[in-house]
Amino acid sequence: MPLSKIYEPIQQDLAKVEDMMKSVSQADLSWLPKQLAHDLRDSGKLAELLTYSLKGGGKRIRPALTLLSGKSYNYNLDCLLPMATAVEIMHTATLVHDDAIDNSSVRRGRPTINKVWDDDKAILLGDYLFAKAGELVSTTQNLQVIKLLSQTLMTITSGELAQSFDAFNLEQTRQHYLHRIISKTASLFSLATESGAILSQAPGKLVKALKEYGYNLGIAFQLVDDIMDFIGTEEKIGKPIGSDLAQGTLTLPAMLLLERYPENNPVKELFQNRDRQKNIKLAIELVRSSSIIQECYQFASDYCAKACRNLNLLPDNASRQSLINLADYVIERKR
Numbered sequence: 001m002p003l004s005k006i007y008e009p010i011q012q013d014l015a016k017v018e019d020m021m022k023s024v025s026q027a028d029l030s031w032l033p034k035q036l037a038h039d040l041r042d043s044g045k046l047a048e049l050l051t052y053s054l055k056g057g058g059k060r061i062r063p064a065l066t067l068l069s070g071k072s073y074n075y076n077l078d079c080l081l082p083m084a085t086a087v088e089i090m091h092t093a094t095l096v097h098d099d100a101i102d103n104s105s106v107r108r109g110r111p112t113i114n115k116v117w118d119d120d121k122a123i124l125l126g127d128y129l130f131a132k133a134g135e136l137v138s139t140t141q142n143l144q145v146i147k148l149l150s151q152t153l154m155t156i157t158s159g160e161l162a163q164s165f166d167a168f169n170l171e172q173t174r175q176h177y178l179h180r181i182i183s184k185t186a187s188l189f190s191l192a193t194e195s196g197a198i199l200s201q202a203p204g205k206l207v208k209a210l211k212e213y214g215y216n217l218g219i220a221f222q223l224v225d226d227i228m229d230f231i232g233t234e235e236k237i238g239k240p241i242g243s244d245l246a247q248g249t250l251t252l253p254a255m256l257l258l259e260r261y262p263e264n265n266p267v268k269e270l271f272q273n274r275d276r277q278k279n280i281k282l283a284i285e286l287v288r289s290s291s292i293i294q295e296c297y298q299f300a301s302d303y304c305a306k307a308c309r310n311l312n313l314l315p316d317n318a319s320r321q322s323l324i325n326l327a328d329y330v331i332e333r334k335r
Contacts, residue, residue, distance in 0.1 A: 014063065014067060021054045058108065069196025159183025186217075219303045245267065307327050
């Protein structure tokens with residue numbers, strides 16, 4: 001099922017998220033002294049960076065999750081709209097920082113911020129976007145979601161630090177991998193769904209069900225992304241295949257490959273700094289020609305099933321069905 005169909009219950013409000021992101025691109029600095037705000041706006045550089053980063057495309061799954069979760073009880077768009085926008089801006093900020101850290105040159109089929117402007121501009125832009133996300137969430141005047149946003153940012157950063165420290169480290173377990181993707185990806189999905197439920201004033205059992213939905217859906221989403229790093233194409237995934245291996249990031253397909261071929265393994269050779277391009281290519285070929293991909297998809301499917309197991313607690317409406325359909329989409333989106 002296409003996303004346009006899944007998003008039908010919130011399509012008009014998702015368009016309002018896009019409008020709010022466009023307004024963020026205009027770099028409102030009205031709280032600054034008048035002359036300073038004028039000078040910064042007049043340079044046009046900040047607005048240029050914001051426009052480029054926020055118009056980078058994407059499926060808008062995270063703001064959609066916030067709005068769909070908000071349909072679980074009392075749908076309050078005055079609060080949900082800035083929250084949904086903040087979640088997407090926060091996601092964009094993590095991508096901008098990731099690209100600078102990894103020295104990536106392509107994201108979603110376009111040159112990255114760090115490639116076009118350089119690393120220091122990318123890092124500072126990411127900082128600005130994180131701050132803007134916080135400002136937007138503060139307008140909800142809900143201390144619970146304001147705190148949740150800050151905690152999620154700390155969780156994501158912790159995951160990034162763990163990944164950085166473990167780069168090219170073969171002594172990692174599946175548990176290490178799971179903790180990393182929970183921190184980096186599932187935490188933001190969970191923020192989207194939990195905040196949507198909280199801002200709709202849903203009872204505790206619904207908030208818990210939607211938090212668990214986002215958590216497990218985020219794990220499945222990252223599992224599929226990691227699969228696509230082996231079986232996708234640069235045109236489809238918007239970056240070169242094998243990027244994780246090139247950065248020394250051990251994902252589930254690579255772990256399974258190491259388990260299956262403990263001797264003369266291209267991942268092991270690569271991580272020991274031998275014949276980089278040759279071993280990346282060989283690892284991709286071995287994964288594609290084995291049953292590893294099917295095994296990884298089964299893991300992702302299991303997490304999608306976990307995501308949906310308590311959705312029966314939600315009102316039986318189009319939004320609940322969209323959440324179920326979105327779990328199916330996560331598995332099928334790039335196969």
